[in-house]
Amino acid sequence: MDPIINAVLKPKSIAIIGASTKPNKIGFKVVENLKNCGYTGPVYPINPDAEEILGYKCYPNIKDVPYVVDMAVVTVPAQVVPTITREAGEKGVKGLSIITSGFSEVGDHALEEEVVKIAREYGMRIIGPNIIGVLSNSDKMNASFTNFLPLEGKAALVSQSGALLIAMDAATYTRRVGFDKMISIGNQADLDFADLIAYLNEDENTTCITLYIEGIKDGPRFMQEARKCTKPIIALKAGSSAHGAAAAASHTGSLAGSAKVYEAAFEQAGVAQALDLNDMFDTTLALSLQPTMKGDNLLIVTNGGGVGVLATDAAEKYGLPLKFAPEDVQAELRKHMPSFGSAKNPVDITGQAGLEGYYEGVKYAYAHPWVDGVVVLYCETSVTNPQEIAEAIYNALQESGASGKPVAVSLIGGDRCETAMKWLIERDIPTYNAPDLAVKAMASLRKQNEMLKTAHNGLYKPDDVDSEKARQIIAGARAKGRNALTEVEAKHVFKAYGLPVAPTDLAHNEDEAVKLAEQIGYPVVMKIVSPDILHKSDAGAVKVNIKNEQGVRDAWKLILENSLAYKADAEIDGVAIQEMAPWATEVIVGSVNDATFGPTLMFGLGGIFVEVMKDVTFKVAPIDEATALDMQSEIKSSKILQGVRGELPRDQKALAKVLAHYSYMIYDLQDEIAESDANPVIVYEDGQGVSVVDARIILTKK
Numbered sequence: 001m002d003p004i005i006n007a008v009l010k011p012k013s014i015a016i017i018g019a020s021t022k023p024n025k026i027g028f029k030v031v032e033n034l035k036n037c038g039y040t041g042p043v044y045p046i047n048p049d050a051e052e053i054l055g056y057k058c059y060p061n062i063k064d065v066p067y068v069v070d071m072a073v074v075t076v077p078a079q080v081v082p083t084i085t086r087e088a089g090e091k092g093v094k095g096l097s098i099i100t101s102g103f104s105e106v107g108d109h110a111l112e113e114e115v116v117k118i119a120r121e122y123g124m125r126i127i128g129p130n131i132i133g134v135l136s137n138s139d140k141m142n143a144s145f146t147n148f149l150p151l152e153g154k155a156a157l158v159s160q161s162g163a164l165l166i167a168m169d170a171a172t173y174t175r176r177v178g179f180d181k182m183i184s185i186g187n188q189a190d191l192d193f194a195d196l197i198a199y200l201n202e203d204e205n206t207t208c209i210t211l212y213i214e215g216i217k218d219g220p221r222f223m224q225e226a227r228k229c230t231k232p233i234i235a236l237k238a239g240s241s242a243h244g245a246a247a248a249a250s251h252t253g254s255l256a257g258s259a260k261v262y263e264a265a266f267e268q269a270g271v272a273q274a275l276d277l278n279d280m281f282d283t284t285l286a287l288s289l290q291p292t293m294k295g296d297n298l299l300i301v302t303n304g305g306g307v308g309v310l311a312t313d314a315a316e317k318y319g320l321p322l323k324f325a326p327e328d329v330q331a332e333l334r335k336h337m338p339s340f341g342s343a344k345n346p347v348d349i350t351g352q353a354g355l356e357g358y359y360e361g362v363k364y365a366y367a368h369p370w371v372d373g374v375v376v377l378y379c380e381t382s383v384t385n386p387q388e389i390a391e392a393i394y395n396a397l398q399e400s401g402a403s404g405k406p407v408a409v410s411l412i413g414g415d416r417c418e419t420a421m422k423w424l425i426e427r428d429i430p431t432y433n434a435p436d437l438a439v440k441a442m443a444s445l446r447k448q449n450e451m452l453k454t455a456h457n458g459l460y461k462p463d464d465v466d467s468e469k470a471r472q473i474i475a476g477a478r479a480k481g482r483n484a485l486t487e488v489e490a491k492h493v494f495k496a497y498g499l500p501v502a503p504t505d506l507a508h509n510e511d512e513a514v515k516l517a518e519q520i521g522y523p524v525v526m527k528i529v530s531p532d533i534l535h536k537s538d539a540g541a542v543k544v545n546i547k548n549e550q551g552v553r554d555a556w557k558l559i560l561e562n563s564l565a566y567k568a569d570a571e572i573d574g575v576a577i578q579e580m581a582p583w584a585t586e587v588i589v590g591s592v593n594d595a596t597f598g599p600t601l602m603f604g605l606g607g608i609f610v611e612v613m614k615d616v617t618f619k620v621a622p623i624d625e626a627t628a629l630d631m632q633s634e635i636k637s638s639k640i641l642q643g644v645r646g647e648l649p650r651d652q653k654a655l656a657k658v659l660a661h662y663s664y665m666i667y668d669l670q671d672e673i674a675e676s677d678a679n680p681v682i683v684y685e686d687g688q689g690v691s692v693v694d695a696r697i698i699l700t701k702k
């Protein structure tokens, strides 16, 4: 654990620079909050005019404090912050928590950079500026201007929004989701999400990390730290923007949007994405209290058929479909229910079920090796007391002799259920007021288990690549002042990264075209090669299925005529002669350089699937072949690849190899490739391979 960051987030002594004697000021509130929450370390208010504040001796300047100061909370106006940062550095303060607003969030980047620069000179770390402060139950520390510590618990919240942190702090009590820490990170001038993930991963009081994110500064570093983290991370990402999409030159560019890339990055890094605030609280409750679910066998115990069906529907919806319990499980469970109950799954112990039914049923089910996780549902009835049922469930789990499996409960009813829910949550059992929420929580525990497995994989790197050759081709195009490769150049770059490109060569005159066509073999495709004509079909500059010499000569004339009609002053390199790949399933592979996460791969089926339905999926590069297979099943039209209506499945393995190699190409050449497309890529029947038919690469601006 980084000792300096630890000193900032878990300080043994705190100064408040800009502490005030006036109760309506933030500089007073912070001192008051530290006092009221029971912080046990020394507190040093700094104010040029005051003698003492709330019983703490005041110092005119941080340098006048005769003791060690770990962290200083800053509540002076923005213009004064550089001066006090230098003074704190000279004093040897380890870090600052800068509450003050008025920096990059209002456009004053220079002031913020100045403060960070000064802090770096002294080896200080900064949290903020523009924050509420830092709260920690385990340290009894409320170094913020929100009034109280959150409900005690095991999660840690890192929030980019100060107002939301204050609201969530209060809501922890009504929602009964406990947090040990709440950290406001504001402008992330120094410490950012990645630093805090790394820190909290080692914090003994944190079991799960919850993030409210508006924007990540360094996407690859965020992913790297999230991948290393062994604790669950939940992220609520606000703001989705198609910024820049309209201006993008390639197909992929217009389909990517930052929200989709964030979604992909979270998934790849093992971060659970919360859909909204409710989901963020509900998921935090489960992931902070329960172990992950190691297998797919979910067993539901219920006293109501209706809620059992709702839970079954939810299980399917959230990707954890129920299976019938094995015969021995059913036989044992039948002993604890009336004859009209059902032991299959959901296990319906019926509305007549009392304490014994719940106790015996849950105890047996939880301990059975077939069961990977249990959801217990209870509908309030006139013959049972919700509190007694809660106790029976709790005792059953405790006395089952089993551990390491997750459980979630739903108590559906009125005030008595609310009280019993609170009781169970206080005992680390995530409990919800609706059956689908308990199932959803279990699905998130299952997903977390699977994500953590793959997130820890190292970065993919194939060995059959020749990046030097690719860089030479790119340098050649740049030397001619171009920022896009011709199709032939792009195909050679693809080839250097091991992609199966349909044989293509450049003809500079009609006779050469005939010669190349004969070498490649008829039928062939002919396409204009011009840096000024990117959309060749629109220009009428593509001819397919040319079967003989006369066809080549006719096509040559027509293509040149159409190209010049499309753009009279177009620079023309020649005409590409390409093998006419037999037609099969058409897919598109492409890339963008995402502003946050860098090179990002796109995949979808071609034609109307991409044009109209926008049925595409993204992954941050590079990805391995297993992830590339997953990527193929993520699109809605994935069944087409698997083989529909009697057609044989497509060669998904070969396609996975193409996607993985392509992803490595855009990762390796990220300083050179801004956007690219392989469109179309033809995917043949299983075992028959894949052929990249067209290629486009747009270079980065240098």
Ligand code: ACO
Pocket: 017, 018, 019, 020, 021, 022, 025, 026, 027, 046, 047, 048, 050, 060, 061, 074, 075, 076, 077, 078, 080, 084, 099, 100, 101, 102, 130, 131, 132, 161, 162, 163
């Ligand atoms: N050393 C020590 N104390 C100093 C110094 C100094 N160099 N200079 C000034 N002070 C004292 C002042 O004398 C004053 O104390 P006093 O009230 O006893 O006179 C105290 O520091 C505060 O200075 P003020 O000039 O009175 O500033 P004020 O309290 O009005 O505002 C503040 C300061 C709160 C930092 C303000 O500039 C600010 O940024 N407010 C916004 C903070 C915020 O909302 N952050 C979270 C954003 S997230 C969200 O959206 C909720």
